[in-house]
Amino acid sequence: MIRDDAWIGQLYRQQSRRVLATLIRLLGDFALAEEAMQEAFTAAVRQWPDEGTPENPTAWLIRTGHRRGIDQIRRKQTARQHAHLLADDEDALPEPGEQTFQDDQLRLLFTCCHPALPLEARVALTLREMCGLTTEQVARALLQKPATLAQRIVRAKKKILLAGIPYEVPEPKELPERLPGVLRVIYLVFNEGYSRSDGEQVVDISLAAEAIRLAQEMARLLPEGEVFGLLALMLLHHSRRHARQDSAGELIILEDQDRTLWKREDIHSGLQWLEAALARTPMGPYTLQASIAAAHAQADSAQATDWGRVVRLYDALYRQQPSPIIALNRAVAVAMHGSPAQGLQLLDELASEKVVVGYHLFHAARADLHRRAGNVDEARQCYQRALPLVSQGPEQRFLERRLAELAHSN
Amino acid sequence: MKYVALVYYQESIINAMTEQEWHDLNQECVAGVERLTSQGHYVTGQPLQPVETATTVRVRDEEVLISDGPFAETKEQLAGFYLLEARQLNEALHLASRIPPARFGSIEVRPVRELPPID
Incomplete structure (x- = not known):
């Protein structure tokens, strides 16, 4: 008889996500499935120590949860609404195989990331339902009040139910339309962890790790080039996590990182996934960004970077996504490949774009190129323009340090 | 499930159309309804007269209040509606995306709510 509690926690971590995903499909209701899952685990904790662990624990938990869920429906007398579920004889439920579990995981992910839900709700639902974080953990990670977040999740679940957001993986012909939305949510989770839009700490390793875990899971379930590309991109960025800030928490830019x-x-694994992504055409935006990250990962220093290749990759990326932000990054790469003056010319052409002018990195990039070109006054003006646009402590202090350095060089 | 697809567009776009363009758009809508019907998705639907023909009714303190114009002045005006039968939201959104004014206006897709049975 097992009497220590560690196995319960372990069991929960190993089984809860797949049990939940399948129960949502069987019961057709998020809240009900969650309740039923909790009851199934409670039953397991009570019964298994005496009766022994069943041969297939996942199937046992699902069967038990399904039965409890149906009992709930009967108790709540919502039988009319859920009549189709009661018609199923739960004892005749086929033993779910590995394929079914995997399909249910994907179904859940596509439901959580459905474009009919507000973007913030998609992120919150994915973290809660797919990663198994509690509402409090998600709220902390996203810097929101738990009550606000809980309400957002309740509203999203209500819409899933009432609007008939399906619990299914899109058909192959719909996939190209739907996949980018899911990848976007995963990348957003990663970026929330990687660089907060405000707050003090630059790196929160746990959210980034959750995003990578999700992408790894997805790469296994849905072997598409862009899934591999996103995974590669995140791994390559994540590899720099200990070099991005010093012991005092101050920001270190790519050029100055050790x-x-x-x-x-992480680099090794990222490059492998990139290779897998490149074997599939056409090359999407995540694969291109991963290729850029790989160019940095493979160089011993900023000077040794193949900037020509980086510029060509930004060209390709800009053709797919002609956004001013990509043009900004491309201009910096051009400056590194050629001269600061060439980069500055490109940046000046961007100055008419509203998005860019309100973006601190635009002014920071101009400042940096002026600094490199030895235009101290222009550099100072640009740093001063960038400063009020930054909300993050470490980035702000980085710009202030650069400004102070300029004063010394004068 | 049943979904209502509410068609909105800026009437100024329609007013700027030539006779021929307006005719073609209507024919396209007719063909669309035929397709939806043959696929078993069409329950009912109707285009509406321009928004200047709208009248709004409210009852406050048992008094019927009539006012000129739509309930809310918006950039786009309600131009018509479809009642569609679809398996789930993805299918309803796919059907809505093929409603011709989706190209220059917008289609709001809402599930219908069933009234409770009589007590």
Whole structure:
């Protein structure tokens, strides 16, 4: 008889997500499925120590949860609404196989990331239902009040139910339309963890790790080039996590990072996924961005970077997504490849774009190129324009340090 | 499930159309309704007269209040509606995307609510 509690926690971590995903499909209701899952685990904790662990724990939990869910429906007398579920004889429920579990995971992901839900709700639902974080954990990670977040999740679940957002993986012909939306949510989770829009800490490793875990899971379930590309991109960025800030939490830009601190195993794994992505055409935006990250990962220093290749990759990316932000990054790469003056010319052409002018990195990039070109006054003006647009402590202090350095060089 | 697809557009776009363009758009809508009907998705629907023909009714303190114009002045005006039968939201959204004014206006898709049975 097992009497320590560790196995319960372990069981929950291993089984809860797949049990929930399948129960949502069987019961057709998020809230009901969650309740039923909790009851199934409670039953397991009570029965397994005496009766022994069943041969297929997942199937046992699902069967038990399904039965409890149906009992709930009967108790709540909502039988009319759920009549189709009661018609199923639960004992005749086929033993779900590995394929069914995997399909249910994907179904759940596509439901959580459905474009009919507000973007913030998609992120919150994905973290809660797919990653198994509690509402409090999600709220903390997203810097929101738990009550606000809980309400957002309740509203999203209500819409899923009432609007008939389906619990299914889109058909192959719809997939190209729907996949980018799911990848966007995963990348948003990663970026929330990687660089907060405000707050003090630059890196929150847990959210980034959750996003990578999700993408790894997805790469297994849905082997599409862009899934591999996104996974590669995140791994390559994640490899720099210990080099991005010093011991005092101050920001260190790519050029100044100690590249020996970059995690070799993440780079290795990222490059492997990139190779898998490149084997599938056409090349999408995540694969292109991963290729750019790879160009940095493979260089020993900023000077040794193949900037020509980086410029060509930005060209390709800009053709797919002609956004001013990509044009901004491309201009910086052009400056590194050629001269600061060439980059500055491109940046000046962008100055008419409203999005860019309100973006601190535009002014920071101009400042940096002026600094490199030795235009101290222009550089100072640009840093001063960038400063009020930053909300993040470390980035703000970085710009202030640069300004102070300019004063010394004068 | 049943979904209502509410068709909105800026009437100024329609007013700027030539006779021929307006005719073609209507024919396209007729063909669309035929397709929806043959696929078993069409329950009912109707285009509406321009928004200047709208009258709004309210009852407050048992008094019927009539006012000129639509309930809310918006950039786009309600131009018609479809009642569609679809398996779930994805299918309803796909059907809505093929309603011709989706190209220059917008289609709001809403599930219908069933009234409770009589007590």
